[in-house]
Amino acid sequence: MKSLDEFVVLFAEQLDETDPSSVxxxxxxxxxxEWSSLLALSLISMIDEEFDVxxxxxxxxxxxxxxxxxxxxxxxx
Amino acid sequence: MAFxxxxxxxxxxxxxxxxxxVANNLRPLPDDDVSSDYSPEDFVKNTxxxxxxxxxxxxxxxxxxxxxxxxxxxxGWKKEEIDALIFVSQTRDYATPxxxxxxQDRLGLSKNTYCIDLTLGCSGWVYxxxxxxxxxxTGCMKKALxxxxxxxxxxxxxxxxxxxxxxxxxxxxxxxxxxxFRFHCGTDGSGYDAIIIPDSGCRNxxxxxxFQYEECEGGKKxxxxxxxxxxxxxxxxxxxxxxxxxxxxxxYGFDYQECDYLVLHQANMAMNSMIAKKLKLPVEKVPSCMxxxxxxxxxxxxxxxxxxxxxxxxxxKRNFLCCGFGVGLxxxxxxxxxxxxxISDLVEVDEDGIAS
Numbered sequence: 001m002k003s004l005d006e007f008v009v010l011f012a013e014q015l016d017e018t019d020p021s022s023v024x025x026x027x028x029x030x031x032x033x034e035w036s037s038l039l040a041l042s043l044i045s046m047i048d049e050e051f052d053v054x055x056x057x058x059x060x061x062x063x064x065x066x067x068x069x070x071x072x073x074x075x076x077x
Numbered sequence: 078m079a080f081x082x083x084x085x086x087x088x089x090x091x092x093x094x095x096x097x098x099v100a101n102n103l104r105p106l107p108d109d110d111v112s113s114d115y116s117p118e119d120f121v122k123n124t125x126x127x128x129x130x131x132x133x134x135x136x137x138x139x140x141x142x143x144x145x146x147x148x149x150x151x152x153g154w155k156k157e158e159i160d161a162l163i164f165v166s167q168t169r170d171y172a173t174p175x176x177x178x179x180x181q182d183r184l185g186l187s188k189n190t191y192c193i194d195l196t197l198g199c200s201g202w203v204y205x206x207x208x209x210x211x212x213x214x215t216g217c218m219k220k221a222l223x224x225x226x227x228x229x230x231x232x233x234x235x236x237x238x239x240x241x242x243x244x245x246x247x248x249x250x251x252x253x254x255x256x257x258f259r260f261h262c263g264t265d266g267s268g269y270d271a272i273i274i275p276d277s278g279c280r281n282x283x284x285x286x287x288f289q290y291e292e293c294e295g296g297k298k299x300x301x302x303x304x305x306x307x308x309x310x311x312x313x314x315x316x317x318x319x320x321x322x323x324x325x326x327x328x329y330g331f332d333y334q335e336c337d338y339l340v341l342h343q344a345n346m347a348m349n350s351m352i353a354k355k356l357k358l359p360v361e362k363v364p365s366c367m368x369x370x371x372x373x374x375x376x377x378x379x380x381x382x383x384x385x386x387x388x389x390x391x392x393x394k395r396n397f398l399c400c401g402f403g404v405g406l407x408x409x410x411x412x413x414x415x416x417x418x419x420i421s422d423l424v425e426v427d428e429d430g431i432a433s
């Protein structure tokens with residue numbers, strides 16, 4: 001089971017234009033300049049690969065921070 | 078568990094018809110529904126769809142008709158020998174009657190021909206193959222054509238840059254002793270609205286409201302256009318397709334990694350790369366045509382074989398695994414072997430319906 005900190009690192013790896021050091025558990029990822037529905041697919045891939053969890057679109061849409069996503073993933077394991 | 082096996086049938090030939098007009102996603106058409114969410118460059122990079130074939134005049138049955146004429150000629154089949162025609166599409170010619178009957182007449186097939194339509198999308202070619210092989214397996218019928226695809230844009234409705242038009246034909250025949258086909262099939266109708274055209278069926282008849290644009294995932298769409306919950310479909314595809322391939326190989330006791338080719342429904346590059354990666358299959362075993370043709374619904378698996386494997390799969394034996402997954406939600410995987418598979422040259426059909 002990966003920690004929240006590890007999840008934040010994995011999340012930051014999906015981003016191309018955002019400085020990884022600026023990404024924290026409280027980052028409101030959907031407000032990032034580069035956030036798009038295509039990046040959401042990268043996030044879903046990463047979560048499938050690392051956690052074997054199938055995230056739904058609503059899970060992403062209803063999350064505000066990276067920690068919110070992490071909590072949904074943990075609840076589905 | 079829907080596992081099925083039908084012996085005594087061979088897949089002997091394939092052909093595909095596409096519109097001759099090429100749309101380039103780096104230079105979107107006025108009719109293209111371009112998202113403000115990302116640039117055309119990012120769209121092409123992520124989906125893998127650079128070009129697609131588009132028509133405003135040719136229906137799926139038109140494209141299938143021209144492909145069928147070429148395939149029948151290339152195989153040297155006599156039309157009176159063809160016992161069954163299965164048409165898989167979500168874009169039939171008329172609300173009623175079935176399009177397979179129109180094709181029977183247009184192709185000049187016998188009045189003894191068994192004809193049915195199947196309304197499926199991404200999984201449709203594999204389900205159609207299942208239906209055809211079950212019909213041929215006992216030898217009562219000897220030769221059959223499976224047609225699959227979706228086509229025709231209708232103005233003023235916008236076009237999704239992900240999808241292209243195509244109509245394909247697959248020829249199968251009864252052959253006593255042939256190894257045949259093994260299938261795994263599945264359905265999750267709870268995801269019926271993951272990809273849906275809300276209006277124009279009997280549930281929601283067409284009304285003036287059907288033509289109004291409303292906000293949905295992927296932008297503004299009318300209720301007559303296909304809308305997709307992209308993230309849900311992506312999540313479904315990358316989990317369900319690899320599992321279906323694994324279930325089939327486990328059930329029948331073979332190693333899926335020994336296949337010559339895994340031909341996936343051409344959903345989009347991000348999804349297909351992920352599926353191939355999860356199955357640990359090298360890229361050369363997983364051919365793709367979405368770069369030039371986009372997502373072509375039920376045509377995508379046969380179109381990939383026709384356009385990408387013509388020089389590779391036509392001599393000797395080849396072990397195929399094919400997996401279709403999507404609208405329904407519906408999915409199916411098949412394993413089969415071909416020997417000296419005949420693949421016709423790609424048929425291009427212009428807006429006047431002239432094939433070349």
